[in-house]
Amino acid sequence: MTRLNWGLIGGGEASQIGPAHRLGARLDGHFDLVAGALDHRPDAGRRFARELGIDEVRAYGDWREMLAGERERDDRVDLVTVATPNATHYEITRAFLEAGIHVLCEKPMTMNVDDGEHLVRVSRDTGAICAVNYGYSGYALVRQMRAMVTRGDLGRIRVVVAEFSHGHHADAADADNPRVRWRYDPAEAGASAQMADCGIHALHLVSFVTGREVHDLSADFASCIESRVLEDDAMVNFRLDGGTVGRLWTSSVAIGRQHGLTVQVFGEKGGLRWAQEQPNQLFWTPLGGRTQIIERGEAGLSADAERAGRVAIGHAEGMPVAFANIYVDLAEAIAARKAGRTVDPAACLFPTAEDGVRSVAAVHAAVASARDNGAWKDARPPMFKGA
């Protein structure tokens, strides 16, 4: 079994996403957490690292110290996960890639398109993998959707409808709570709030499932709580390469929606519906036929979907397994490189810097469109416009 050395940057004691990464990395036993710079307060980070069983000399005070320490070791980390505040992703990711260390970066990968394009180039130049944690793409039935679209079960895709709406920032009385406020403050969050936080996941899923990129878009943003500058509700109409029509609604004021990440794909020959809150069932309706319930774990799933499942049919699997699948894919790709083997690119399902910069570009195009009264904008990063 592949065993690799893993380092974590950010994801300290109070972090929400840190535990999810540790679960995901550990679930299949491919990654040993051997190094970390877990907190912006060096002492807190070192103490928590030791609590997690990290050796004292590899419990670093910050990422620069970690980079300096690790790059010299023979047993240096094979993969670093970057789970720090958004504005720091670019600098940290770039530095580790330049040192030849593979990176899994939290989303959004960068705060602007230029930085994103730069990471694509650094990754290409150094050969270091730059992966981005669009973790929902790790769900078995999301991969089943992708396989069904790819092999043509739906025919040409006409319309894709995505949602990622919750109500967890709906309380006006809570809007000035610092834990919430920064998300809607351009000084801290950048150009976009809800699109950059949630919509970006749905956009990635759309491209992951259809195999097509967002070409252009028109957006309508709203800030439903007076003190907010950035959007807490957004609708984006878009077209994918090849003309597929796209609709995306994302909101953080939709009281009653807990985590409404849903993808519907409608093609000439059938329709698919999947929702993250019931991730072990996929609803498939062939043209002229009845809706069928595809169960995770059933016989005859695509190879990708089958591989992404762990337990028998009828047993629920959830987000920890989805995250773990990203780590499994990374482990395979890293192990192959270490062994000098070539990996079938089709088997590398983890999102890459290319995916990262595309969705950042789409978010920025949505911001521009919303400011321009919904005018349609090109959503592609400059480096892919010739494509």
Place this chain on the structure above:
Amino acid sequence: MTRLNWGLIGGGEASQIGPAHRLGARLDGHFDLVAGALDHRPDAGRRFARELGIDEVRAYGDWREMLAGERERDDRVDLVTVATPNATHYEITRAFLEAGIHVLCEKPMTMNVDDGEHLVRVSRDTGAICAVNYGYSGYALVRQMRAMVTRGDLGRIRVVVAEFSHGHHADAADADNPRVRWRYDPAEAGASAQMADCGIHALHLVSFVTGREVHDLSADFASCIESRVLEDDAMVNFRLDGGTVGRLWTSSVAIGRQHGLTVQVFGEKGGLRWAQEQPNQLFWTPLGGRTQIIERGEAGLSADAERAGRVAIGHAEGMPVAFANIYVDLAEAIAARKAGRTVDPAACLFPTAEDGVRSVAAVHAAVASARDNGAWKDARPPMFKGA
């Protein structure tokens, strides 16, 4: 018990909507079908009328004959339902209103805004009721939503999200079937297909539930089957009076959706979700609380919602009852007028010509916006712009 004389125009043997009107009108026993002009083929119409138990002299060959015959009778029809092809609604409705006969007109009420405004004026001038059959507003729990919004349970409404999407016109091989083709042909259907057919219902529900009208909008239309001129998939972003944000998706190529009419309302203090396919449950989430399932028939519903139910809690009710509720409301209003009583306008929940012209105006604004690349357009009929 109120018993009134009822006439039906259109709704012949092959009609899909005719049986629904007959069920709805008959369910509570207020209306006796005593006259009809049921088919554009006079003989077929007369024969079918007699099959339905209509007296020979009131089994008319066409609506003009019916108008001439009825207006002279002492026991003339109290209400006429117009369920003919869309392009004829205006002329027929106007003629009966001018004769002082109340009308329930199928949607869309008219093919353009001018005609719609004219019907509003005729109705006002003659005192004859001009109702429009937005039948989904008859569901008990839709009325419960309206009551909850009105009495402030949700606080100020921030966002409304509506859907009306199905997949019944998704088959490209069937697109030239005359039964389907006319819907997407401007010569027969007018300026809009899917918006005028389905989206219009959802727009009405939004206004019915929130008590606010559509002010302006931006639309994105798509025709997913090559031979189609009119849209079969549309997304409309809108603002209601007072600034509520609106999103509406409607499609006829969404394979797997059977009749996806859904309304979600998000306010400062809570969120509501209702779907026509499961109409006897309403999902209510107060801010900071758990989602609660409101059951049709439970104790403590609003007076409107309680009155709209017929059978005990836990027993499903469906569209026939919703339609019947429109007829019940009409029966009350008509009986009151005959008796010289005043009706509390708040109790008159049936949609009127005002509602009819507003939604026609919104559909036409959506057409204009879609042609103009999504530019925002005023969605109000001219007669209500001063308001």
Place this chain on the structure above:
Amino acid sequence: MTRLNWGLIGGGEASQIGPAHRLGARLDGHFDLVAGALDHRPDAGRRFARELGIDEVRAYGDWREMLAGERERDDRVDLVTVATPNATHYEITRAFLEAGIHVLCEKPMTMNVDDGEHLVRVSRDTGAICAVNYGYSGYALVRQMRAMVTRGDLGRIRVVVAEFSHGHHADAADADNPRVRWRYDPAEAGASAQMADCGIHALHLVSFVTGREVHDLSADFASCIESRVLEDDAMVNFRLDGGTVGRLWTSSVAIGRQHGLTVQVFGEKGGLRWAQEQPNQLFWTPLGGRTQIIERGEAGLSADAERAGRVAIGHAEGMPVAFANIYVDLAEAIAARKAGRTVDPAACLFPTAEDGVRSVAAVHAAVASARDNGAWKDARPPMFKGA
């Protein structure tokens, strides 16, 4: 269109089931309510009858008066619905049958098996139809289940699982409320409470769907509220003719279940699941295949199921339509007899006195078994034991 004269006994102003019968009888226009004895208080009954539009001379003070009045008329009632307290069903039904008037009797048809067998014989001797209102058998998709079982889609039926559980009598503080108390008092309710009230419906559905009768059974009863003598929760294991295994749970203390009438049928070649709270979908899983959602109104349903639907696919239908289907079937059978036509018995889907006595016998067998510690008891009426 068939139009018949209809009379109602019981179903007065405060009745819960009366409105459901009036809706059901009226929905398709086959029955005109022309006579009634609606209340055990003669004056109240006459007044309410006149409110419902019944002619003064046919607004009777009690059923005997009604029988005397109607039997002499040329335009006498074709069908009488008996919706009186349970203990009176037998006497009233017998009297009208003996007068040659068709009867639709509420369940339970009789308080004991002897009386039930007697009604079977009276109906056979007089030729008058004795139907029993197991109204849930009128749902389109229940009829679809029956058709699928009959034509062999499921192969031999192995196991049937039925439920009819609600929580509406769970409040101990409300147990002495007269509206509730009588149901659990043997002096008023007879030998059984929950089985006779709800379980009996589920037993009928099992036989309706499988085409097999209950042969023997073992029961476990519980009274969860101290003051109750009769059961408020029961489990019955049974065997159908031919050996199919049956399970039935029924409860009135299941807080949270609103009206949990559910039937599951498992055969050699597939399984079906239907629930009254979502009656427009039927879940069908062929052996080795995926679960499919059968929609009411879809193309290709059985003739019975198609005929039982009224509105287009995706539009909900509920209990009023199910009840109406019983009346439609009765109208056809009565009209055929009046016209001297023979009716295909397969088309007569309404439950008859035979069904009525069988389920009464099964309830009494369950009572005997529960008293005898769950010992297995023959569940058949004596008159059918030779069969």
Place this chain on the structure above:
Amino acid sequence: MTRLNWGLIGGGEASQIGPAHRLGARLDGHFDLVAGALDHRPDAGRRFARELGIDEVRAYGDWREMLAGERERDDRVDLVTVATPNATHYEITRAFLEAGIHVLCEKPMTMNVDDGEHLVRVSRDTGAICAVNYGYSGYALVRQMRAMVTRGDLGRIRVVVAEFSHGHHADAADADNPRVRWRYDPAEAGASAQMADCGIHALHLVSFVTGREVHDLSADFASCIESRVLEDDAMVNFRLDGGTVGRLWTSSVAIGRQHGLTVQVFGEKGGLRWAQEQPNQLFWTPLGGRTQIIERGEAGLSADAERAGRVAIGHAEGMPVAFANIYVDLAEAIAARKAGRTVDPAACLFPTAEDGVRSVAAVHAAVASARDNGAWKDARPPMFKGA
């Protein structure tokens, strides 16, 4: 962070349950897999152990070799998981307990009640923990149910209804497949098939949630496929200590049910419903109130339920996390013993040998009752009858 040495017996390459244990043990990083006897074929077991990263000297050929090897080591395994064929559980578990090594044993813990009682005594005498893997009790919302019952939210519990039904052994053509056949063959499976395989889980959940043990029961078994000796469908009526009524249906021929593990609890003051296929929602209905949806991860869950969750509200968690929670609880208990700390028994939620023998006794009582025509049988192990 607690880190313990873990050994696995059984759970080889072809095992279905082995991967679930490895995921569960690894998820939170408390257990390092350091020793194993993974296959009844010694070479295959050793090879697979090394693939999993186990050191060569601790990759054992069988459990006796493993016991001999481990008992002498200073770094010997802290916990052994026994995931071998059922008939071997007793011997292996006893041997490790006698060596003072903690054990997590797969269910059923033993093949008969005597052996089960003996394991209870060995565990008490040696102080070694004997846990049993009723893994579904690890779900966060199952623990929430338990907490709500314990603190009295439901008042006295009246009725508990459990199901564990699937259709994966419904194919008669597959019944002689050795992979399926052994389960229904008393020579290999013992006295019971479906009850011992699935029903036993549901019985444990009932006791886990209510805090009450099964006192007596009546059972009805069926073998729906001719060649089967043991039951593939069973219904058990039971009473818990204190008189709560219980109903349990379990089946392996219920085509369409994937993994229908469901628990409903009805008390004086409310009802709860939870299903393993949608494990992140719990439906709670207070008496006289609306059904509320309790979400895993929401604020205000019981301490046990909160601790059992890993990711934010709205993100699905599944069986791997449930299993992991059993391991977390074991890690805490073992670490406390190693440190000489006392553990609050209320915090030890993992099922123990007492639980194991009680459910084995209930299964055997069900077998006896089914053979005796449903006669009620005492379901308690002799050692607990005085209690």
